[in-house]
Amino acid sequence: xxxxxxxxxxxxxxxxxxxxxxxxxxxxxxxxxxxxxxxxxxxxxxxxxxxxxxxxxxxxxxxxxxxxxxxxxxxxxxxxxxxxxxxxxxxxxxxxxxxxxxxxxxxxxxxxxxxxxxxxxxxxxxxxxxxxxxxxxxxxxxxxxxxxxxxxxxxxxxxxxxxxxxxxxxxxxxxxxxxxxxxxxxxxxxxxxxxxxxxxxxxxxxxxxxxxxxxxxxxxxxxxxxxxxxxxxxxxxxxxxxxxxxxxxxxxxxxxxxxxxxxxxxxxxxxxxxxxxxxxxxxxxxxxxxxxxxxxxxxxxxxxxxxxxxxxxxxxxxxxxxxxxxxxxxxxxxxxxxxxxxxxxxxxxxxxxxxxxxxxxxxxxxxxxxxxxxxxx
Numbered sequence: 001x002x003x004x005x006x007x008x009x010x011x012x013x014x015x016x017x018x019x020x021x022x023x024x025x026x027x028x029x030x031x032x033x034x035x036x037x038x039x040x041x042x043x044x045x046x047x048x049x050x051x052x053x054x055x056x057x058x059x060x061x062x063x064x065x066x067x068x069x070x071x072x073x074x075x076x077x078x079x080x081x082x083x084x085x086x087x088x089x090x091x092x093x094x095x096x097x098x099x100x101x102x103x104x105x106x107x108x109x110x111x112x113x114x115x116x117x118x119x120x121x122x123x124x125x126x127x128x129x130x131x132x133x134x135x136x137x138x139x140x141x142x143x144x145x146x147x148x149x150x151x152x153x154x155x156x157x158x159x160x161x162x163x164x165x166x167x168x169x170x171x172x173x174x175x176x177x178x179x180x181x182x183x184x185x186x187x188x189x190x191x192x193x194x195x196x197x198x199x200x201x202x203x204x205x206x207x208x209x210x211x212x213x214x215x216x217x218x219x220x221x222x223x224x225x226x227x228x229x230x231x232x233x234x235x236x237x238x239x240x241x242x243x244x245x246x247x248x249x250x251x252x253x254x255x256x257x258x259x260x261x262x263x264x265x266x267x268x269x270x271x272x273x274x275x276x277x278x279x280x281x282x283x284x285x286x287x288x289x290x291x292x293x294x295x296x297x298x299x300x301x302x303x304x305x306x307x308x309x310x311x312x313x314x315x316x317x318x319x320x321x322x323x324x325x326x327x328x329x330x331x332x333x334x335x336x337x338x339x340x341x342x343x344x345x346x347x348x349x350x351x352x353x354x355x356x357x358x359x360x361x362x363x364x365x366x367x368x369x370x371x372x373x374x375x376x377x
Contacts, residue, residue: 010132029076032056164219289318293363308359324371
């Protein structure tokens with residue numbers, strides 16, 4: 001079936017709504033499957049309920065959960081069958097009709113519609129499907145505001161940026177026929193870029209942006225980063241670069257892809273090195289992110305796999321570090337950029353300190369140099 005069919009299916013998943021929010025379990029299971037396809041862990045249309053799947057599910061669940069949501073991947077593994085594109089293969093000797101819930105003794109594996117599985121082999125398709133799944137949980141404007149606040153922006157900034165995207169910027173793309181719908185109704189990063197890139201050439205846009213003290217260009221860029229983040233566009237592009245390289249062996253490609261998406265040996269070596277968050281000491285694996293100090297795009301393949309170029313961080317610190325809103329001195333003292341509004345909302349304080357090893361110093365110096373303008377006194 002066509003991609004549009006599955007995008008609509010993903011947007012309209014039958015998720016239980018309790019306590020004012022949609023349960024994220026089905027969404028997290030499908031996101032986990034796409035992660036494992038990207039890593040090469042799932043290479044045939046056969047989804048086994050194993051530790052790799054559960055770990056990937058939990059990483060997404062911790063990001064999307066709300067209220068009293070429970071980390072129960074076995075539930076969506078069974079209940080996704082109600083969507084029509086997810087199917088169960090019973091263990092030999094078991095009649096499918098007798099399966100009324102999750103059971104490892106009765107279910108051998110799950111599989112997708114063949115057409116959907118084939119579509120998921122494309123990194124661009126996976127990006128659009130991820131965005132469609134996120135829209136299923138909540139409307140994009142609401143999620144964008146939450147995303148901005150989660151980065152430490154103020155309520156005022158979030159309101160102004162969202163208002164600009166829904167108002168002036170949408171009016172401009174419509175009036176010049178760059179798009180025929182509101183910008184917040186576009187569910188693809190690539191479509192958003194196609195619709196908004198021509199704005200920069202318009203004198204009308206430049207004049208409004210000048211009067212607004214660059215607020216419109218900032219909002220335009222911010223919303224694009226939001227869509228890219230939801231669709232994991234940067235990760236997708238890096239994975240494509242690896243897979244298309246002629247200089248890497250299949251084994252090297254597999255190792256690098258796993259490192260890029262936060263799985264595999266790189267993540268494991270960081271756990272062995274740090275034994276918890278490198279700043280807070282928090283130890284629960286599902287909450288910790290394997291982060292590169294020298295960014296992936298700037299690093300060599302050797303540096304990308306070097307555990308000394310890695311920090312194990314809780315998610316809020318990882319996001320702030322990855323975007324250059326915090327960095328660390330050679331002695332481990334945290335530096336917080338004045339561009340980060342309300343760092344206390346993220347639990348970030350000026351008293352925080354990184355446990356630095358000598359081998360980390362050259363990478364930390366690179367990170368500080370990269371974002372030095374943000375920390376200039």
